[in-house]
Amino acid sequence: MIRLRMISAALLFNSRGELLMMKRSERRTLSPGLWAAVGGHLEPHELNDPYAAVLREIEEETGLRPTQMTGLRLQYILLRLNGSEIRQQFFYVGHTDAEPCVQTDEGELHWIGKEAILDRPLPYIFRMLLEHYLRNGPAPDPWLATAGREDGGPAMYWTPLRDPPPPGVYETGFPITNEP
Template identity: 60%
Template sequence: MFRTRMIATAMLFNGNDLLMMKRSLSRTLNPGMWAAVGGHMEPEELNDPRTTCLREIYEETGLSESEISDLRLRYILIRINQQEVRQQFIYSGHTTRRDVLQTDEGVLHWIPREQVLHREIPFIFHRLLEHYLQIGPAPHVWVGTAGFTDTAKPTVHWTALSDPNTV
Protein backbone atom coordinates (compact mmCIF):
# COMPACT_ATOMS: atom_id res chain seq x y z
CA MET A 1 0.00 0.00 0.00
CA PHE A 2 1.34 3.40 -0.99
CA ARG A 3 1.00 6.64 0.92
CA THR A 4 1.07 9.94 -0.95
CA ARG A 5 2.99 13.13 -0.31
CA MET A 6 2.13 16.38 -2.10
CA ILE A 7 4.78 19.10 -2.23
CA ALA A 8 5.07 22.55 -3.82
CA THR A 9 8.46 24.11 -4.51
CA ALA A 10 9.78 27.37 -5.96
CA MET A 11 12.86 27.98 -8.06
CA LEU A 12 13.41 31.66 -7.32
CA PHE A 13 15.86 33.63 -9.43
CA ASN A 14 17.37 37.04 -8.90
CA GLY A 15 19.46 38.07 -11.88
CA ASN A 16 21.59 35.05 -12.77
CA ASP A 17 21.34 33.44 -9.32
CA LEU A 18 19.02 30.74 -7.96
CA LEU A 19 17.96 30.77 -4.31
CA MET A 20 18.87 27.41 -2.80
CA MET A 21 18.71 26.02 0.71
CA LYS A 22 21.40 23.85 2.25
CA ARG A 23 19.03 21.71 4.31
CA SER A 24 19.64 21.30 8.01
CA LEU A 25 21.04 17.93 9.11
CA SER A 26 18.04 17.62 11.44
CA ARG A 27 15.51 17.56 8.55
CA THR A 28 13.67 14.30 7.80
CA LEU A 29 13.75 14.63 4.00
CA ASN A 30 17.17 15.00 2.35
CA PRO A 31 19.15 16.28 5.35
CA GLY A 32 22.30 18.18 4.39
CA MET A 33 21.40 18.32 0.71
CA TRP A 34 20.67 21.37 -1.44
CA ALA A 35 17.10 22.16 -2.48
CA ALA A 36 14.79 24.95 -3.53
CA VAL A 37 12.33 26.47 -1.05
CA GLY A 38 9.06 24.68 -0.60
CA GLY A 39 7.20 22.14 1.45
CA HIS A 40 4.20 19.94 2.03
CA MET A 41 0.70 20.90 1.05
CA GLU A 42 -1.74 21.41 3.90
CA PRO A 43 -5.11 19.59 3.57
CA GLU A 44 -6.93 22.82 2.62
CA GLU A 45 -4.31 23.47 -0.12
CA LEU A 46 -4.61 20.14 -1.98
CA ASN A 47 -6.33 21.73 -4.97
CA ASP A 48 -4.11 24.82 -4.96
CA PRO A 49 -0.36 24.11 -5.02
CA ARG A 50 0.38 27.75 -5.87
CA THR A 51 -0.99 28.78 -2.47
CA THR A 52 1.30 26.22 -0.83
CA CYS A 53 4.22 27.55 -2.84
CA LEU A 54 3.57 31.16 -1.79
CA ARG A 55 3.08 30.16 1.86
CA GLU A 56 6.33 28.19 1.90
CA ILE A 57 8.24 30.99 0.17
CA TYR A 58 7.07 33.43 2.82
CA GLU A 59 7.74 31.05 5.73
CA GLU A 60 11.24 30.13 4.52
CA THR A 61 12.44 33.44 3.04
CA GLY A 62 10.19 36.30 4.18
CA LEU A 63 9.48 37.14 0.52
CA SER A 64 5.86 38.11 -0.12
CA GLU A 65 3.89 37.50 -3.31
CA SER A 66 4.31 41.17 -4.29
CA GLU A 67 8.11 40.67 -4.31
CA ILE A 68 7.93 37.81 -6.83
CA SER A 69 7.21 38.21 -10.53
CA ASP A 70 6.20 35.63 -13.14
CA LEU A 71 5.58 32.82 -10.63
CA ARG A 72 4.42 30.01 -12.92
CA LEU A 73 4.01 26.26 -12.68
CA ARG A 74 6.84 24.73 -14.74
CA TYR A 75 7.09 21.08 -13.68
CA ILE A 76 5.22 18.30 -11.97
CA LEU A 77 7.48 15.54 -10.66
CA ILE A 78 6.15 12.09 -9.80
CA ARG A 79 8.17 9.36 -8.15
CA ILE A 80 7.98 6.50 -5.68
CA ASN A 81 10.19 6.72 -2.62
CA GLN A 82 9.99 4.09 0.13
CA GLN A 83 6.34 3.06 -0.36
CA GLU A 84 5.31 6.67 -0.88
CA VAL A 85 4.13 8.29 -4.11
CA ARG A 86 5.51 11.82 -4.17
CA GLN A 87 4.01 14.46 -6.40
CA GLN A 88 5.84 17.76 -6.49
CA PHE A 89 4.66 20.96 -8.17
CA ILE A 90 7.64 23.14 -9.18
CA TYR A 91 7.17 26.85 -9.86
CA SER A 92 9.71 29.37 -11.07
CA GLY A 93 9.74 33.11 -10.54
CA HIS A 94 11.95 36.14 -10.11
CA THR A 95 12.45 38.11 -6.91
CA THR A 96 12.73 41.86 -6.61
CA ARG A 97 15.14 41.63 -3.67
CA ARG A 98 17.96 39.40 -2.49
CA ASP A 99 17.77 39.82 1.27
CA VAL A 100 15.93 36.84 2.73
CA LEU A 101 15.21 35.53 6.21
CA GLN A 102 16.93 32.46 7.58
CA THR A 103 14.94 29.59 9.13
CA ASP A 104 15.83 26.47 11.07
CA GLU A 105 15.09 24.38 7.97
CA GLY A 106 18.47 25.23 6.46
CA VAL A 107 20.68 28.04 5.24
CA LEU A 108 19.66 30.05 2.16
CA HIS A 109 22.23 31.01 -0.47
CA TRP A 110 22.07 32.73 -3.85
CA ILE A 111 23.92 30.34 -6.19
CA PRO A 112 25.18 31.49 -9.61
CA ARG A 113 23.38 29.59 -12.37
CA GLU A 114 26.58 27.95 -13.64
CA GLN A 115 27.34 26.55 -10.15
CA VAL A 116 23.89 25.16 -9.30
CA LEU A 117 24.52 21.61 -10.55
CA HIS A 118 27.76 21.31 -8.56
CA ARG A 119 25.82 20.95 -5.30
CA GLU A 120 24.64 17.74 -3.63
CA ILE A 121 21.03 17.72 -4.84
CA PRO A 122 18.43 14.91 -4.63
CA PHE A 123 18.42 12.87 -7.87
CA ILE A 124 15.05 13.87 -9.35
CA PHE A 125 15.51 17.56 -8.53
CA HIS A 126 19.03 17.47 -10.02
CA ARG A 127 17.55 16.11 -13.27
CA LEU A 128 14.88 18.83 -13.21
CA LEU A 129 17.51 21.55 -12.78
CA GLU A 130 19.57 20.08 -15.64
CA HIS A 131 16.46 20.12 -17.83
CA TYR A 132 15.38 23.64 -16.83
CA LEU A 133 18.86 25.16 -17.19
CA GLN A 134 19.22 23.56 -20.64
CA ILE A 135 15.68 24.12 -22.01
CA GLY A 136 14.62 27.23 -20.09
CA PRO A 137 11.04 28.23 -19.33
CA ALA A 138 8.58 26.54 -21.67
CA PRO A 139 5.07 27.66 -22.63
CA HIS A 140 3.76 24.37 -21.22
CA VAL A 141 4.22 22.39 -18.01
CA TRP A 142 6.66 19.46 -18.03
CA VAL A 143 5.81 16.22 -16.22
CA GLY A 144 8.80 14.26 -15.01
CA THR A 145 8.44 10.66 -13.89
CA ALA A 146 11.29 8.85 -12.19
CA GLY A 147 12.16 5.53 -13.74
CA PHE A 148 14.92 3.62 -15.46
CA THR A 149 16.56 3.50 -18.87
CA ASP A 150 16.69 0.31 -20.95
CA THR A 151 20.02 -0.42 -19.24
CA ALA A 152 18.50 -0.06 -15.74
CA LYS A 153 20.07 3.33 -15.00
CA PRO A 154 17.92 5.79 -13.02
CA THR A 155 16.45 8.54 -15.15
CA VAL A 156 13.60 11.01 -15.41
CA HIS A 157 11.23 10.74 -18.37
CA TRP A 158 9.97 14.16 -19.54
CA THR A 159 6.59 14.75 -21.18
CA ALA A 160 5.02 18.07 -22.15
CA LEU A 161 1.65 18.25 -20.40
CA SER A 162 -1.13 19.05 -22.83
CA ASP A 163 -4.89 19.05 -23.04
CA PRO A 164 -5.94 16.76 -25.91
CA ASN A 165 -9.33 18.51 -26.02
CA THR A 166 -7.70 21.69 -27.35
CA VAL A 167 -6.30 20.08 -30.50
Protein backbone atom coordinates in the same frame (compact mmCIF):
# COMPACT_ATOMS: atom_id res chain seq x y z
CA MET B 1 -0.26 0.54 1.58
CA ILE B 2 0.76 3.36 -0.78
CA ARG B 3 0.82 6.88 0.67
CA LEU B 4 0.88 10.19 -1.21
CA ARG B 5 3.24 13.05 -0.32
CA MET B 6 2.59 16.34 -2.14
CA ILE B 7 5.24 19.06 -2.26
CA SER B 8 5.23 22.54 -3.77
CA ALA B 9 8.53 24.34 -4.41
CA ALA B 10 9.94 27.34 -6.25
CA LEU B 11 12.92 28.11 -8.42
CA LEU B 12 13.41 31.83 -7.80
CA PHE B 13 15.95 33.61 -10.03
CA ASN B 14 17.23 37.15 -9.64
CA SER B 15 18.21 39.63 -12.37
CA ARG B 16 21.83 38.44 -12.13
CA GLY B 17 20.68 34.95 -13.18
CA GLU B 18 21.30 33.44 -9.75
CA LEU B 19 19.00 30.82 -8.22
CA LEU B 20 17.87 31.03 -4.58
CA MET B 21 18.78 27.66 -3.06
CA MET B 22 18.63 26.18 0.42
CA LYS B 23 21.42 24.07 1.88
CA ARG B 24 19.25 21.82 4.00
CA SER B 25 20.12 21.32 7.66
CA GLU B 26 21.76 18.02 8.57
CA ARG B 27 18.89 17.57 11.08
CA ARG B 28 16.18 17.40 8.35
CA THR B 29 14.47 14.06 7.65
CA LEU B 30 14.26 14.54 3.88
CA SER B 31 17.53 15.23 2.02
CA PRO B 32 19.65 16.29 5.02
CA GLY B 33 22.68 18.35 4.00
CA LEU B 34 21.69 18.50 0.33
CA TRP B 35 20.87 21.60 -1.69
CA ALA B 36 17.24 22.14 -2.65
CA ALA B 37 14.63 24.63 -3.79
CA VAL B 38 12.53 26.66 -1.40
CA GLY B 39 9.34 24.74 -0.66
CA GLY B 40 7.62 22.04 1.34
CA HIS B 41 4.58 19.90 1.96
CA LEU B 42 1.04 20.91 1.11
CA GLU B 43 -1.22 21.40 4.10
CA PRO B 44 -4.61 19.58 4.02
CA HIS B 45 -6.48 22.77 3.02
CA GLU B 46 -4.01 23.29 0.10
CA LEU B 47 -4.40 19.89 -1.59
CA ASN B 48 -6.28 21.48 -4.51
CA ASP B 49 -4.12 24.61 -4.56
CA PRO B 50 -0.36 23.95 -4.83
CA TYR B 51 0.11 27.62 -5.84
CA ALA B 52 -1.17 28.75 -2.42
CA ALA B 53 1.20 26.22 -0.84
CA VAL B 54 4.24 27.51 -2.72
CA LEU B 55 3.42 31.12 -1.75
CA ARG B 56 3.10 30.06 1.91
CA GLU B 57 6.35 28.07 1.79
CA ILE B 58 8.26 30.92 0.12
CA GLU B 59 7.11 33.34 2.81
CA GLU B 60 7.84 30.91 5.66
CA GLU B 61 11.34 30.04 4.41
CA THR B 62 12.46 33.39 2.96
CA GLY B 63 10.14 36.13 4.22
CA LEU B 64 9.39 37.08 0.59
CA ARG B 65 5.81 38.12 -0.15
CA PRO B 66 3.94 37.61 -3.45
CA THR B 67 4.31 41.32 -4.29
CA GLN B 68 8.11 40.86 -4.27
CA MET B 69 8.04 38.22 -7.03
CA THR B 70 7.13 38.29 -10.70
CA GLY B 71 6.19 35.61 -13.20
CA LEU B 72 5.72 32.81 -10.67
CA ARG B 73 4.09 30.01 -12.63
CA LEU B 74 3.91 26.24 -12.71
CA GLN B 75 6.75 24.78 -14.81
CA TYR B 76 7.09 21.17 -13.60
CA ILE B 77 5.06 18.37 -12.06
CA LEU B 78 7.21 15.44 -10.96
CA LEU B 79 6.02 11.98 -9.93
CA ARG B 80 8.18 9.46 -8.13
CA LEU B 81 7.63 6.21 -6.29
CA ASN B 82 9.80 6.13 -3.17
CA GLY B 83 9.22 2.83 -1.38
CA SER B 84 5.55 2.83 -0.43
CA GLU B 85 5.15 6.55 -1.05
CA ILE B 86 4.20 8.37 -4.23
CA ARG B 87 5.75 11.83 -4.25
CA GLN B 88 4.05 14.46 -6.36
CA GLN B 89 6.06 17.66 -6.62
CA PHE B 90 4.89 20.95 -8.12
CA PHE B 91 7.72 23.30 -9.16
CA TYR B 92 7.06 26.94 -9.91
CA VAL B 93 9.56 29.29 -11.56
CA GLY B 94 9.65 33.03 -10.94
CA HIS B 95 11.86 36.05 -10.37
CA THR B 96 12.73 38.35 -7.49
CA ASP B 97 15.45 40.80 -6.63
CA ALA B 98 14.36 40.97 -3.00
CA GLU B 99 16.68 39.50 -0.40
CA PRO B 100 15.43 36.77 1.94
CA CYS B 101 14.74 38.29 5.35
CA VAL B 102 14.04 35.37 7.70
CA GLN B 103 16.09 32.57 9.19
CA THR B 104 14.72 29.06 9.36
CA ASP B 105 15.90 25.87 11.04
CA GLU B 106 15.34 24.07 7.72
CA GLY B 107 18.65 25.30 6.28
CA GLU B 108 20.63 28.24 4.94
CA LEU B 109 19.61 30.29 1.89
CA HIS B 110 22.14 31.27 -0.78
CA TRP B 111 22.04 32.87 -4.24
CA ILE B 112 23.91 30.50 -6.60
CA GLY B 113 25.08 31.43 -10.12
CA LYS B 114 23.72 29.23 -12.93
CA GLU B 115 27.20 27.94 -13.75
CA ALA B 116 27.63 26.61 -10.19
CA ILE B 117 24.14 25.18 -9.47
CA LEU B 118 24.93 21.62 -10.54
CA ASP B 119 28.24 21.57 -8.60
CA ARG B 120 26.35 21.07 -5.35
CA PRO B 121 25.12 17.81 -3.80
CA LEU B 122 21.46 17.59 -4.88
CA PRO B 123 18.69 14.99 -4.55
CA TYR B 124 18.80 13.12 -7.88
CA ILE B 125 15.25 14.02 -8.98
CA PHE B 126 15.95 17.71 -8.29
CA ARG B 127 19.27 17.45 -10.17
CA MET B 128 17.46 16.03 -13.20
CA LEU B 129 14.86 18.83 -13.04
CA LEU B 130 17.61 21.48 -12.86
CA GLU B 131 19.53 19.89 -15.75
CA HIS B 132 16.32 19.92 -17.82
CA TYR B 133 15.48 23.52 -16.94
CA LEU B 134 19.02 24.82 -17.51
CA ARG B 135 19.13 23.03 -20.90
CA ASN B 136 15.61 23.98 -22.08
CA GLY B 137 14.70 27.14 -20.18
CA PRO B 138 11.13 28.21 -19.47
CA ALA B 139 8.41 26.56 -21.56
CA PRO B 140 4.91 27.76 -22.47
CA ASP B 141 3.39 24.58 -20.99
CA PRO B 142 4.38 22.84 -17.76
CA TRP B 143 6.46 19.67 -18.02
CA LEU B 144 5.28 16.39 -16.52
CA ALA B 145 8.05 14.01 -15.50
CA THR B 146 8.05 10.57 -13.99
CA ALA B 147 11.06 9.06 -12.30
CA GLY B 148 12.08 5.55 -13.18
CA ARG B 149 15.07 3.38 -14.04
CA GLU B 150 16.91 2.98 -17.29
CA ASP B 151 19.82 0.54 -17.63
CA GLY B 152 19.83 0.12 -13.86
CA GLY B 153 20.17 3.84 -13.08
CA PRO B 154 17.74 6.64 -12.29
CA ALA B 155 15.98 8.27 -15.24
CA MET B 156 13.34 10.92 -15.85
CA TYR B 157 10.73 10.69 -18.59
CA TRP B 158 9.60 14.16 -19.76
CA THR B 159 6.48 15.22 -21.62
CA PRO B 160 4.82 18.62 -22.03
CA LEU B 161 1.52 18.84 -20.18
CA ARG B 162 -1.01 20.09 -22.73
CA ASP B 163 -4.74 20.02 -23.25
CA PRO B 164 -5.61 17.70 -26.13
CA PRO B 165 -7.40 19.38 -29.03
CA PRO B 166 -11.19 19.27 -29.02
CA PRO B 167 -12.74 16.27 -30.80
CA GLY B 168 -12.62 16.72 -34.55
CA VAL B 169 -9.70 19.19 -34.54
CA TYR B 170 -6.10 18.45 -35.53
CA GLU B 171 -3.22 19.82 -33.46
CA THR B 172 -2.93 22.57 -36.09
CA GLY B 173 -6.27 23.94 -34.94
CA PHE B 174 -8.02 23.20 -38.25
CA PRO B 175 -11.26 21.26 -38.11
CA ILE B 176 -11.39 17.73 -39.51
CA THR B 177 -13.79 17.50 -42.41
CA ASN B 178 -14.74 14.86 -44.95
CA GLU B 179 -14.65 17.35 -47.80
CA PRO B 180 -11.89 17.07 -50.46
